[in-house]
Amino acid sequence: MTQPVAYRAAILYSLGDPARVGLDHSFAWHEDGVLVVADGHIQDVGPAPEVLDRLPEGTQVITLKNRLITPGFIDTHIHFPQTEMIASYGDQLLDWLNNYTFPEERKFADEAHAARVAGVFLDELLRNGTTTAMVFGTVHKQAVDAFFTESARRNTRMIAGKVMMDRNAPEFLLDTAASSYADSRELIERWHKQGRQLYAVTPRFAPTSTAEQLTEAGRLMSEYDDLYMQTHLSENKQEIAWVKSLFPEQKGYLDVYDHFGLLGERSVFAHAVHLEQEESERMGATGSVISHCPTSNLFLGSGLFDLPSAEQHQIRVGLGTDVGAGTSFSMLQTINEAYKIQQLRQHKLHPLKAFYLATLGGAESLSLDDKLGNLLPGKEADFLVVDLEATPLMKARIQNTQNLYEKLFVLMMLGDDRVIAETYVYGECQHRREDA
Template structure:
């Protein structure tokens, strides 16, 4: 065992969903706390007087005055090939794919291009405090290899997969049911559970996969019981109408995926803005999750996710930036947009709920809450050091905050990458200045 390092600062993390356990039971807060890290894991956490008293003699204590330690953020829906087309003007979903996304993704046939963008993408994630993400590749297996190679180098816990897409896209991006199965299987054998890397079967969305390809995706999930599934669901009303035209024999959009065996406790459906009650019931029954991509839904004009409705059906919900439809890698900014989406529906997003969705909620949706999501002893040491005074405006506003709730709300409304002073991955500083 390596020598532990203790970090002294204010410490906050979630213990449960505020909608289920109540606000007061949903978090831990140590105004003067200590987090002890060794061998990539949390060894101890609690009030400073108690933890310091039980530290082994000679343990190094890093004093982080006026700083806040939280778990690393978890982004459950993002596209690494869309990094350099973020903020593309003027289209809604289907035109945006044809005019911007598909031409950009063509470049990822070149492994050198994929490797360069993978580095930029992971730099941006860590700069914004995201330590785990569920990531789309492209149709090219070499691009997924490049992504996992860069993630393995940093020891980040990432979930990624090769896009499966055999129709309704440019010829240069199409695979086949057979090739998508073979390429995905080879990537699974090469990367799934290699260190902290995990694999997600990734049909882009129902319109771009034939029934035969969706069958191939289901076959992969049956053959490897701990794989993930990521895809899009009910993002845009024109998209939903298209799915109904393509699959008239199915009762709805979710039923297309259900028919092919793609719903499970490790399945994440991005967006899910326009669901029917029966679809909510089926998501709950199968343990499937929804990634709430507020920034992207606003940018592409897709619609407003009804969080209260998903809570009534007890559907797992987490947050996704959905870069490049989303316009920021920052989950703080995503919380900001989620708050506004819910305000438009006369709902409120409490800051405790927002931080839950960005941390423990993401871990629970991904079935990784035994490893990630908060700072309890035994968890992997992915954590952030935040500066609540990162800008003059944040400093001025925080000085007027009377409660923890208020301070967290200021952070989620005014914070961005500037508030992320340091990002620690498996106990090592991978961004910022507080490494030891």
């Protein structure tokens, strides 16, 4: 084992979903704590007097004054090819895809372009404190290859896949059922579980895949025990009507995916804003996952996600920025908007629940909570050093708080990339704010 390094600061991490275990049992808080890291993993964590007393003699202790250590954020739905088209004006989902997304994704036939954008994308994630993400590529195999290459260079844990899309899109972005299977299989063999990289079978959404292609997606899932599947579901009412017209033999949108064997514990469905009761029940029964994408749902006018219903049906929920329909890489800005959506639904999102969704909840939804999501010993050492006084307004507001809950709420409402002083990936600093 390499020589451990100890970081002394305030430390906060989730222990469970507040909706299941209660607020008081959902987190660990050490106002003066120490986190010990070696060989890319957490070795020890706890109150400073206790951890310092049991440190091996000569261990380096780095004291981080006025800082908070948290787990790295986990983004369960994002599109790396849409990095440079974020904030494209004025359309709802289907027009937005045709007018902005598809022309942008055409550029990713060029592997050099894909590699450059992947670098920008991953650096932006790290600058915002996101250390793990579930990522859409494009239809181009070489673009996904370039993405994984850039992720491996940074040692980030990423789940990504080549888009499968053989109809209802421009000719220049279409593959076929056969080629999408072959290309996906080649990428799986090259990248899945290589270092920290993982693969997700990625049909874009039901309208852009024929029954033949969805059959091939299901075939891939049956051939590997531990693959992921990612797609979109019930984001927009016009989209839902379109799906029903394309698949009249199925009971509804979710049933299309169910028919082709695409539901399960590693299947992540972005949005799910307009689920029917039977669909919620089926998602809960199959262990399928929802990625809630609040900034995107507001930006495209898609609707307001019903978090209490998902909890009632015991559906795992993670958070997604959904860049580029989402308007920020920051998970802090994402939980800011999630709070507002629940307010509009007459439901309060507690800051501890929001923090859980952005960290351990994301890990649980991606079946990675044995490796990620909090700072317990044995977990991979993806963590953040957070500056709660990063702006004059935050400093003034933090000094006027009475307890931890208030501080955390200020962080989620006023925080953004500026509060991320350092981002550590597998124990190594991969981002440091210039003035940190």
